[in-house]
Amino acid sequence: DGGAYVTLTPVVLSRGTIHAGGPYECPNVRIRGRAMRTNTPPNGAFRGFGAPQTEFAAETQVNRVAERLRLSPLALRRSWVYREGGVTPTGQVLRESVAGLEVLEAAAQASEYEGVAAHSRRAREQRGADARMARGIGLALAWHGAGFTGSGEVHLASVASLELTGDGRIRILTASTEMGQGTKTIFPQLVAEALGVEPDVVEIAPQDTSIVPDSGPTVASRTAMVVGGLLITAAERMKARVEEATGGSFADTYRSFAKDQGELRVDEQFTPYPGVEFDDTTYTGDAYPCFGWAAAVAEVEIDLDTGEVAVTDVVSADEIGRVIHQVLAEGQVEGGSLQAVGYATIEELKLIDGRYQNDRLATYLIPTAMDAPRITSLLLEHPYSGAPHGAKGVGELPMDVVAPAVVAAIHDATGHWITDLPATPERVLAALTGSTPPGPPGISSERPS
Structure with missing residues (x-):
């Protein structure tokens, strides 16, 4: 949905499409992206630039596959995640700085994911009809290309x-x-x-x-x-x-x-990184010189009467090449994680006749300090040899993983999947009661006559 005008639509769609396959080895994959003109205001950049949206969908599907196969979401990701030598949908060979498995294990260990998930499952099975609260835990994994897509850095010079x-x-x-x-x-x-x-x-x-x-x-x-x-x-x-x-x-x-x-x-x-080549016409080759890798585990508490979701804990493990400044890098992870909590639970634009109804901070909700969960930031290093300092990006990476982890935690607590973000009380309550949920986000409705 690009809105009424193009603005940044093509490049947002580009990054979202490239990341849509997720950080997983898949020998047979076709990804298609299409930008649509709609009767809504044009859309601009958003932290992650297309990747959070497509990776939310991909990670939620991975969690649903694990449920259908009766496998642990952690075990399934261990099996699928890219290793060195893996080939991406654009044909890029991941030769170095590949750390999907490391961030996955770090997040799982720090959060005691398997033990907490087992306890949560037992609690859900034993929960009576008079229960008022439910707790759950969820896991997600993501990758994020460092720098501009394809030959973007070469053109920028x-x-x-x-x-x-x-x-x-x-x-x-x-x-x-x-x-x-x-x-x-x-x-x-x-x-x-x-x-x-x-x-x-x-x-x-x-x-x-x-x-x-x-x-x-x-x-x-x-x-x-x-x-x-x-x-x-x-x-x-x-x-x-x-x-x-x-x-x-x-x-x-x-x-x-x-x-x-x-x-x-x-x-x-700037001169091209060694061995990095991309064909903008066929969209094949090295989409990015390297990727950052992130895994997040989120824990939630849900009010079963109101459907309100409180994110209580987030563990985010992020591999960023080389940590230049520990405190600032942790701050990026914490800020990105909190923004993703808002994306997952409360941030939503309402439109009537193509016009925003909550177009200011007085009416558009964002997380405050009172909404912030306890965030544990784990920074891992696998330096990229093409950069003299080995550093990769950190600003957008943590934004990609928390929302699907929160939705997986809601499912763990309730047994229901929320497929539209944000997971507002109205959507959660509709899932719990089997009633009709609110319409998809971002869709303009007509003003009642």
Whole structure:
């Protein structure tokens, strides 16, 4: 559903389609995607950019298959998940940094998934008609491509620059925007490590197009991996030039170099990752240079009288290549997980005659601190060799897994599947009572005459 105008529809559909097969080996697969024009306002970007929607559907199907086969959802995923050498629907061979099994085991162990699931199953079987509450646990697994899809990074040809000013200051010049993800912290950290100086002597120039080069948009979980990688390479080049000219270490001589020789600027432009090729016409080849991997286990408590769902615990295991800043990376996982809780349980746009009825935060519900579950963040590292620091994206990855885990937990508690998000009290209560559920989300209804 692209709404009335195209905007970002094709690229959102593209990422959603590529991720629709899930992180599982399947030798015979055909995935088709279609964007539809509807009488609703146009849709823009959303954390995950198409992947949360299709991976919710795919993971819910995996859980339903496990139920039909009378297998543990954990055991089924252990059997299906990609290993190194696996081939994706686009024909990409996963040669390195493949960690689906590791995140799956980490999340299952930290949450004591199998033991809690067995206890929950017994409680459901023994629950009487007068029960007022029910608890359940659910599991999901996901992957998320790092950077732009296909040849997107090649077309962008991003540039990141590093400047040694005439007065001896080290300055980063990129277009990457700080929006709470920690760019202004990790960029100086990466550059300082490469130069052998302290992070507090590295500055970041304002993101003003009259000052900085075009390093691409701040999207697609690409900032740390792509732009950060360019800055490291630029720093290594600057360090080599200064040390060659001075004969000393960069840390000891860069100020005297600037005083004697003046300003030095190093521009680093993106070059394709080695061995990564994609055909945009046939949609075959390496859709992404690498993937991030995530598994989540969610526990819920459901009021059987009202259908209200409270997510009490989330364990999210995320493999992100290399952890650059532990606290900021954990914050990304926690923020993405909480946003996914809202996506799963309360966030819904209401439309009448193609117009939003809850178009502001006073009427559109999002999770608050009171709604936040206890979130356990587990960060795993399988560095990607194509990036100088080995880092992959983390911003979108945790958003992909929590919603299907919550829906699996609702099923574990009640025995009913919720197939439309959000799992509002109205939808849950309809499932419990066998009554007609509300209509699908995002569909515009007619105003009563």
